[in-house]
Amino acid sequence: MATLKTGSLETGAARTASSPPAAPTTSPPGSPTEGDKDQVMKYRHVVVRRTGGPEVMQIVEDELPAPVSGQVLVKILAADVGFSDVNIRRGRYPGGPRPPFTPGYAIVGVVERLGPGAPGLAAGQAVAALTFYGGYSQYIVLPAQELYPMPAGVDPGEAVTLVFNYIAAYQMLHRVAHVAAGQRILVHGAGGGLGTAFLELGHLAGLQMYGTASKPKHGLVQRLGATPIDYRAEDFVERIATLTGGAGVDAVFDPMGSAHLKRSVRAVHKGGTVVAYGYYEAAQRGSNPVLDVLSEYIRLPLWSLPPQRKHVAFYDTRPTKKKHPDWYRDDLARLFALLAAGELRPVIAARLPLEEVVEAHQRVERADARGRLILIPNP
Numbered sequence: 212m213a214t215l216k217t218g219s220l221e222t223g224a225a226r227t228a229s230s231p232p233a234a235p236t237t238s239p240p241g242s243p244t245e246g247d248k249d250q251v252m253k254y255r256h257v258v259v260r261r262t263g264g265p266e267v268m269q270i271v272e273d274e275l276p277a278p279v280s281g282q283v284l285v286k287i288l289a290a291d292v293g294f295s296d297v298n299i300r301r302g303r304y305p306g307g308p309r310p311p312f313t314p315g316y317a318i319v320g321v322v323e324r325l326g327p328g329a330p331g332l333a334a335g336q337a338v339a340a341l342t343f344y345g346g347y348s349q350y351i352v353l354p355a356q357e358l359y360p361m362p363a364g365v366d367p368g369e370a371v372t373l374v375f376n377y378i379a380a381y382q383m384l385h386r387v388a389h390v391a392a393g394q395r396i397l398v399h400g401a402g403g404g405l406g407t408a409f410l411e412l413g414h415l416a417g418l419q420m421y422g423t424a425s426k427p428k429h430g431l432v433q434r435l436g437a438t439p440i441d442y443r444a445e446d447f448v449e450r451i452a453t454l455t456g457g458a459g460v461d462a463v464f465d466p467m468g469s470a471h472l473k474r475s476v477r478a479v480h481k482g483g484t485v486v487a488y489g490y491y492e493a494a495q496r497g498s499n500p501v502l503d504v505l506s507e508y509i510r511l512p513l514w515s516l517p518p519q520r521k522h523v524a525f526y527d528t529r530p531t532k533k534k535h536p537d538w539y540r541d542d543l544a545r546l547f548a549l550l551a552a553g554e555l556r557p558v559i560a561a562r563l564p565l566e567e568v569v570e571a572h573q574r575v576e577r578a579d580a581r582g583r584l585i586l587i588p589n590p
């Protein structure tokens with residue numbers, strides 16, 4: 212087992228995550244030194260002890276846990292940072308963890324050590340996991356069945372975007388909306404983490420795409436093959452009507468929530484599909500997300516009635532994975548194959564060390580990132 216760089220932190224000591232990185236020790240991982248047998252293995256991870264703003268995140272050094280029966284210790288190479296992590300940290304994610312916890316919805320890494328009875332895996336193997344929380348860490352212990360094989364040689368930062376964002380976009384496009392080449396779609400939040408995933412996958416599927424984004428992200432949206440719509444300056448319903456000659460689009464993908472969702476329904480043609488998958492606007496306003504989600508659910512059946520017959524579906528990655536584990540496994544394998552073949556080039560806004568986690572969340576809250584922010588816990 213590798214010896215971790217422990218930096219200058221005391222065991223169990225905490226500091227704010229935005230303070231400068233600890234100075235590295237002279238013993239790199241895997242270099243046994245005099246007295247190693249007495250040395251306790253340490254790792255660093257981000258801990259939220261109370262929900263709140265980005266500043267509640269601290270970096271803590273703890274003893275490295277050992278995998279028990281059926282578990283695997285994974286060394287994390289990249290962790291995804293997105294708006295869902297922000298909601299979890301704020302304590303505004305229905306069903307989210309209670310403090311203390313480590314945020315981090317998705318990771319990729321390598322198998323460091325196997326517990327007894329963890330079949331089908333080998334030390335050094337590249338793996339991915341949808342963790343929900345726990346990913347902002349140098350190491351994580353997970354049940355073996357939660358790990359998915361990742362092709363060797365792919366970039367970990369790009370690979371981790373597939374585990375949550377691309378899989379969500381892929382499933383909404385192909386398993387919920389069942390898009391076909393030549394169809395027209397509208398993607399909201401098109402310059403963000405999930406939005407850019409939609410555009411890359413939509414382009415591969417031969418779709419005609421429109422994307423709402425603030426003006427500074429229009430170049431990116433255009434580069435990814437979509438017609439940008441400045442949602443701050445123009446009414447997207449009217450703009451879609453103009454752009455489609457009054458026909459409307461075949462499908463809309465809406466993470467914004469209830470009032471916005473109602474307008475999205477107006478942008479699809481009769482018989483078209485709206486996929487709701489978030490409550491971004493309510494979360495940014497500080498309203499109760501549960502009420503927002505419930506109000507969406509209540510409205511869903513009404514919109515599918517005649518004469519409109521618009522299909523409105525709600526999508527959430529984790530329950531979908533639980534209900535259809537084969538979809539998740541197959542779709543992730545398909546996405547990894549596309550990445551390995553060079554057909555996907557995920558847009559990464561920045562790769563940051565764990566120490567910059569506070570800045571990373573501040574950037575997500577300000578919608579300051581073009582594409583995805585990635586944490587690299589073991590640089």
Ligand SMILES: NC(=O)c1ccc[n+]([C@@H]2O[C@H](COP(=O)([O-])OP(=O)(O)OC[C@H]3O[C@@H](n4cnc5c(N)ncnc54)[C@H](OP(=O)(O)O)[C@@H]3O)[C@@H](O)[C@H]2O)c1
Nearest residue numbers: 293294400402403404405424425466488489491527528578
């Ligand atoms: N259901 C699921 O399985 C699932 C999975 C992943 C994410 N999500 C949800 O999806 C949403 C996006 O997540 P993310 O991680 O991709 O966030 P993100 O990277 O921060 O992207 C959100 C984007 O929305 C844009 N935006 C803000 N207000 C807008 C508006 N009124 N109209 C159009 N665009 C607007 C922001 O930039 P500009 O304002 O500069 O354009 C930003 O680029 C979140 O609500 C998240 O919880 C759901």
